[in-house]
Amino acid sequence: MIGKVRSHIVQEEPLVFELSSAGKRGFQLPALDVPAADPAAALGAENVRGPLEGFPEVSEVEALRHFTRLSTWNYAIDLGMYPLGSCTMKYNPRAHEEAARVEGLAWAHPYQPEELAQGCLEIMARLEEALAEITGMDAVSLQPAAGAHGELTGILLVRALLETRGNPRRKILIPDSAHGTNPATAAIAGYAVENIKSNARGMIDLEAFPGLVTEEVAALMLTNPNTLGVFEVNIARIAEILHEKGALLYMDGANMNALVGVTRPGDAGVDVLHLNLHKTFSTPHGGGGPGSGPVAVKRELEPFLPKPRLKREGGRWRLDYDRPQSIGRVRAFYGNFGVLVRALAYILACGAEGLRAATLDAVLNSNYVRKALEPYYDLPHREPSMHECVFSDQRQARRGVRTMDIAKRLIDYGFHPYTVSFPLIVPGALMIEPTESESRRELDLFIQAMIAIAREAEENPELVRTAPHTTRTSRVDEVTAARKPVLRWRPGS
């Protein structure tokens, strides 16, 4: 019995191109208060384009309905639990959207004179300070646009520091449980990747580890808690081993939601880490972005941070470009400022106590789910869970039901699925991160759904294998999509 959702009707809607009709329009410009310029004369006739064939021609009401209807086909945090592991799909406070739209902030130009941008600079400075305090690090750069971008920045910092020590070294150690962005990042930063095998407990094998840290190793990229949701209890020792060999400890802070207010990476010996403001600090995911991936470093690495840096001078903030050791820029301007506003708003709203309370609830929720589902799903690693727990589909697989099938069936029960097939070290993984934003009621419904699906997998595996059954769109053929890519609309298609 599915009680969380019911079947209802949603509006169909074609692509916007299919709504167009010549001459319809959705916007009007104010009348021009200067003489018109002849495009051909001003730009050269050869540079002026013909009509934008196929571009939309719809009225305002059609545009609004179009996107409103499309929106009803989506699931979202606002609609319910979204336990996508590693993504920290927590509540996005709506007041913070208002904060980001404050006129003086939203309309500030990145090149407006610094004395007329003190509000923006102050916000950035305050956020840097708060993030340094939360992570136990010494300095923060807000420039990176997302987690992966922060990783790249961080690894470039490592390289820059090692270069000043004479040798940037050749490789980066990455546990096999790491997120794909870690190795991809290392490669872009010009490093070779050496994958290291997790031990039976899902952690770094402290026996084998020292042997791996050769003079060639620039850094270890460690996710903590790791992608199994397990705290690397030996993190301080790992840092020591690295430091002894002149290597650095990079921490992927995507999972900071398990730690804020409880423990600080900086105190454990981490040299550099990135944060995902769109995870831990509640900024909305927006269907895939924007995010923000600040990098926090120890003092030693500070000279290399991307420029410009904020500098306090004569009671005012300015942007300091005179940073000879900087790795340079990783993007234009200063970062995803609008996201920074929302993250700082969250930190201010929570305060120290609220941030810690959120962490506690996040870990409570994950353990509550774990405990309830243990009898029904295989738990490949039995270490204590932090903010997420990872099951495998091993039991269900016997009946031909894989994690993706369970995920799709969860949709019928009214939930967004967990993260599927990640981390790679767990074959058929179900990675569940409830976050602190779920009430006991919602968690209980989730647990009931998961238990019901476990039963269905036994009794009627086909039902699960062909799910979802109740959505507007049934299971989507991703194979054909990749085999014969159709990446744009064309007339008559």
Place this chain on the structure above:
Amino acid sequence: MIGKVRSHIVQEEPLVFELSSAGKRGFQLPALDVPAADPAAALGAENVRGPLEGFPEVSEVEALRHFTRLSTWNYAIDLGMYPLGSCTMKYNPRAHEEAARVEGLAWAHPYQPEELAQGCLEIMARLEEALAEITGMDAVSLQPAAGAHGELTGILLVRALLETRGNPRRKILIPDSAHGTNPATAAIAGYAVENIKSNARGMIDLEAFPGLVTEEVAALMLTNPNTLGVFEVNIARIAEILHEKGALLYMDGANMNALVGVTRPGDAGVDVLHLNLHKTFSTPHGGGGPGSGPVAVKRELEPFLPKPRLKREGGRWRLDYDRPQSIGRVRAFYGNFGVLVRALAYILACGAEGLRAATLDAVLNSNYVRKALEPYYDLPHREPSMHECVFSDQRQARRGVRTMDIAKRLIDYGFHPYTVSFPLIVPGALMIEPTESESRRELDLFIQAMIAIAREAEENPELVRTAPHTTRTSRVDEVTAARKPVLRWRPGS
């Protein structure tokens, strides 16, 4: 084949009281910057209430999800055509919501000094002027909060004028096609209602009419176009007949969407009329309100308008309370100001040309639907249609399918139903007002749906009689609701 909607899942949600748990909270106040006051001491212990038993206790995220989920159970203009006859469910431009939220307007206190409220007063003055121009009347009061309130105001004005002529008279003539608010209004204004029968063409019978206009008649309340969507072609003559007998012509302007920019009631001899800004002038209906029902009058009636009145003095607007003949106030303050802002925004955005173009399209749409549905549904009155057309269920009724059934079946096809069972002079009426906001595409889908239902009524009447079949909530038992009213939640209910 229903192509306009598909079945999908929507989230269930209990009542908010059922989500509560002691101590959860959704809001925090800033810390108090003055000493706390002891309620018992300040108010007297006997005046201080105990805990608000049963009142909600939920967090912010639960509150947001609660109302978001509820919202997904609603149909709305933003989702599709909403051809509710007599209600003019047109597009509500979203920029105008922004206009109404401009800080200096939204936070203006009704009693703030006039010199610090010139912006508000200017908006009201400009709207009064525009509405006078559109209706061809001499003066406008913006005080009434909705159409029915405007009606009451208008009839009180009639009474006041007639009183100064020595006799308020006893009764109001109201065609049998009129909206229920007309007779209800007349009664509240202390008048007896005399219903007058429409002729076979659905209009005032010009033969019989003069005989009805006795010395007892204060006014005729005429809806034009009437609720059949038919223009009262004799309106000027009707006005003359009334005026000859010292009676007045009140026009219910709910259907002004058929007339704006094409013809003006004032030019036809109307003495007083109300407008529904939430219909003709695009302000959102909000699930039932707020509206605004300005009253427009000829010069003669101006002295009696509700006070205060706007007055221009020394280059500034002020509120004139010195109106000895005024009927008084019909509500506190000056009207639904926020709605006035939206209506003026609409008028400014459209301009003369846009308003007229909207009227033309509205009438075009209604005639297009009428033409297409005539072969399938009984059209009891064959006069030219203006902005709406009225069919009857006579043909379908033979198979036991009534207008309400057809309406419910339309829901399965993805539309909000037309107005059911009104006007009363058409048994089993289907009153369809598409408005100008519908594209040809949406109209064609509507027509197809109506034709399909006509076929179903023949072939499978039970399917129609038990509709809707695809909604979260199937047909609702309104009889039991009225028989055993449950008007509030109680614990355990």
Place this chain on the structure above:
Amino acid sequence: MRYLPKSEADRRAMLEAIGLESLEELFSQIPPELRLSEPLRLGPGLSEYEVLEYFREQGRRNATYPSFLGAGAYRHYRPSLVDVVASRGEFLTAYTPYQAEISQGILASIFEFQTMICQLTGMEAANASMYDGSTAMTEAALMAVRITGRDRIVVGAGVHPEYREVLRTYARNQAMQVVEAPYEPESGATDAARAAQLLDGRTAALILQSPNFFGVLEPLQAAAEAAHCAGALLVHVFTEAVSLGLLAPCEQADIVAGELQSFAIPPGFGGPYAGVIATREKYVRQLPGRLVGQTTDSRGRRAFCLTLSTREQHIRRERATSNICTNQALVALMATVFMTVYGKQGLRELAEQNLAKAHYLAGKLPRRFSGRFFNEFVARAEGASPERINRALLEKRIIGGLPLGRFYPELADCLLLCATEMSRREEMDAVAEAFADAAGGRM
């Protein structure tokens, strides 16, 4: 026109389907002499940007200073969620939930609204909203007339003057008599004993506002007893809904009518607000306005719908309980979100903060009345006129109180001041200073 979803080709094709040549032909039944021969004098349509700029410009012409005005329109924080919810097209652009199957969201939220209003007022049933507090009170009076079959209303002079004006406008044509019960010059409250004397066998209701227009608590209990003694009803009116977070509802009241503006609705130059009427179950069939009831759908699941509509104009026509049709649904929804977000604890804290602020301010000013008060009170201007004090405050970019002479000539030297959770200590100190300057002859 950007709102119109038609190309010229669409229009031509549609006209052809109808069998017409031009749009003008659609209006051929209108006598030519009535058709407009020239465009309306309204000018050309403006772009969205120009429209918004016009209103922003008007907004700038208004003051947005901190203010101590109350008197039926209060400044309170507005939780962000309120506009988020009310901006969802599914609420904003729907109409009255006549079609229950596709309106359950609106219906459920109104049912919650009705419940919360009952919880707050101690009544058993509440309607889905009225235009505002003034019309709610007036309709409550008409309701009392219907219930009792009597035709006389006694209304406290402490009821909002504009509410009383509305009552009189409606009463005039209904052959209803309206009598005012004076306030005690010392306490500012109605003298229950004197009010009792005004009640007679024709009296349908005694109407008192509490806290009244002066901010003073009325003796509702005693008034209710007096009213009931005379066979009349007691109607309790409120303008400051936040007071309900702290003040005990009057258990003997028969009808409660009030204004919910304080629940997340900005002052907005007077509207749209939302009135409400709550009452005893036994009077439900005399309630005006819409009501939502719980029922089931054809599969037995809980559902909601509009109910008891035989009270209403569209069914009962001239014998309806009221002519109201469109109400203030979206505003009521906003109030519902507000009540949900604040909740049980929050509403009380909010009321306590209001109490604290107003009592802090009152402690520094010469109060005119001795009665107990919530977040409004009357202060006497000493040494300078109320207007003069307000001018001095305006120079500090503060809007002072409401000079009362306009409504109560005998209080021409007085100001009505309101402090809410938004009032800041510095601002209140500035007000106190202005009063002190006036009293000290420094103005």
Place this chain on the structure above:
Amino acid sequence: MRYLPKSEADRRAMLEAIGLESLEELFSQIPPELRLSEPLRLGPGLSEYEVLEYFREQGRRNATYPSFLGAGAYRHYRPSLVDVVASRGEFLTAYTPYQAEISQGILASIFEFQTMICQLTGMEAANASMYDGSTAMTEAALMAVRITGRDRIVVGAGVHPEYREVLRTYARNQAMQVVEAPYEPESGATDAARAAQLLDGRTAALILQSPNFFGVLEPLQAAAEAAHCAGALLVHVFTEAVSLGLLAPCEQADIVAGELQSFAIPPGFGGPYAGVIATREKYVRQLPGRLVGQTTDSRGRRAFCLTLSTREQHIRRERATSNICTNQALVALMATVFMTVYGKQGLRELAEQNLAKAHYLAGKLPRRFSGRFFNEFVARAEGASPERINRALLEKRIIGGLPLGRFYPELADCLLLCATEMSRREEMDAVAEAFADAAGGRM
């Protein structure tokens, strides 16, 4: 904490279910010495109102004057619908549409986005967004390196200086060589012939921005021919997307990389914006970032899903085309709404207005370069420094242009000015007056 949906009773019951006594026990695996012993130094949590007031206060500390700054961040009208759509929780609070069956709205809108970008750029495929224009350009360079197997990039000196800096940051560690092609001092455009000389057998791509940083149109056609001659690709970069409404796309370009901020994104102190890369079908498998493709569901109905993900880091790991994961989806959605609302006609009109405004302003100022320009151009300050002119304009509450000395020492006497549809004639006249004052020695 108001965000946390738990009562103490909830927590106790949950702990009990887990078999723990306290929340702290949940962290017992963390070595005690690593656990924080005192609260973070962040102060108490603030109310919503205080938080908003903090940001409003910061907003007030910034200027919001009319401005002639462009240089990669442009001021354009933002249709109201953009925020209406982007504020719907169904878009705002969803994540990457991994689960296609409950993400069709996001997927369909990205598919529309990809299509519109192709229509605008004349390319055959576009990705779902990159962080911004600068990283889009940089990733385009990496893409060219992968496609050609070469390792040298020639980039025009007219490319946004910060974009070039980003390119260098990435290039440094990839053993990629970056060479700059100078601009013609007279026209401000790249000398295609000289650029051609810089292309060699190791060159993967020639990158030109057009209109370039000086606002000047580049000879893309000639550059493409030169690049292709050398076996390299031409990468066309744009920072001002509105120019695409009027300027013909370069048909020979191999990759187009740009910034969409102009499409409804406020300048926002530099972000979040959205970059995009479009290219030829044959290069699709080298595209970084997400792609949405059309397919069918199991019942054969049109559906959309993320596709070609074997290019991406979560599958290909260190051999991925890029490390990008989270992108700028919501910003791309805003751009999609913008393009829909403006549409075919509107985008052209918008571009024409920009052209008219900038040419009006340029007509009154001493232009530094002779090249054709769209809505930005470089003016030489005569008689006073650029900074001095800007100070004079600030006194009139106008933010002037960008002094170029910071990026181009040889242009230290120049300002980059941008006029858009938002620039008003009076403001432009004031700028002209300031320049004239300076030239006339009145400054």
